[in-house]
Amino acid sequence: MITENEWAGAAARNNAEWCDAVCRTHGLRGEFGAGMWSSARRTPPLYPDAVTLTPDASAADLVARIDTASPGCSVKDSFACLDLDPLxxxxxxxxxxxxxxxxxxxxxxxxxxxxxxxxxxxxAWETAWNDGEEGTGLFRPGLLSDGTTFLAAYAEGRIVAGAIASPGASVVGVSNLFTSADEESAWAGCLAEVARLWPGLPVVGYESGESLDAAVGQGFTPVGPLRVWLHTG
Structure with missing residues (x-):
């Protein structure tokens, strides 16, 4: 039986692979190694410069692999166990x-x-995801040929809900879920499409607050905490 910690590790790995895919479409080369994924150059907005993949990843080694001199540098501490405050x-x-x-x-x-x-x-998908504000090209066409699936629900010809599905070897990661209506209903529709495309695969992701409550209402189980750190100098 797979433990909660192992599910957290699978979710972290899937998320790191998604971050790596986004970076590749922006001309950035990430690296997997030493219990983490990292990018030596600053990543696109909203995406971390490093994601830990094991609880014993070294904070000092991690920080040495990323560009803390550029504004916005961040770290996804997948097991909420690093102390990055002194750094x-x-x-x-x-x-x-x-x-x-x-x-x-x-x-x-x-x-x-x-x-x-x-x-x-x-x-149009990015604009809907961005609450109607015109997108900046964060999600580039290369993602469509890289195994990533953008999902959308339409009403009267416009996108009213969406999500991104990132299939891996043993799980499907769902991220960036948005909706102009009820979040539980959005999860229901999204999960139905995911099940159609990848029948039999578990689904992973991360949420907080009311969005976490909505996911739990649709059958998700929390399997472990994560923490995102921002470099402030």
Missing amino acids: GFEVLFEAQWIHREPGPTPVAAHLNWEQIKSSESLP
Whole structure:
């Protein structure tokens, strides 16, 4: 039987692979090693410069691998066990890794979800994800050919909910879930599409606050804390 700590590790690995995919489309080369994923150059906005993959990753080794001189440098401490305060970081936020076994959702889906298949549709997806503000090209077309799946639900011709699914060897990671309506219903629709595309695979991700409550309402289980640190000098 897989333990909660092992599920947290699987979720962290999947998330690091997703971060690596985003960085590659921005011309950045990340590196897996020493219990972490890291990028020597500053990553795109909202994406960490390092993600720990094991609880025993070295804080000093991690910081030596990233660019703390550039504003916005951050670290995803996947097991909430690093002390980065002496190294010039402060906690930005905390969350919980979540895991869900395959199966039907408790709440019926009210919207039909589908895949974004063309690069021409990505800007509209990013604008909807960004609360109607025009996107900056954070999500680039290369992601569509890199195994990543952008999911969207439409109403009257516009995107009203969406998420990103990142399949791995043994799990599917879901991130960036957004909706203009009920979050539990959005999870229901998203999970139904994920189950159709990857039947039998568990789903992982991370959430906090009310978004965590909504995920738990759709069958997710919290499996361990994570902490994101921001370098402040």
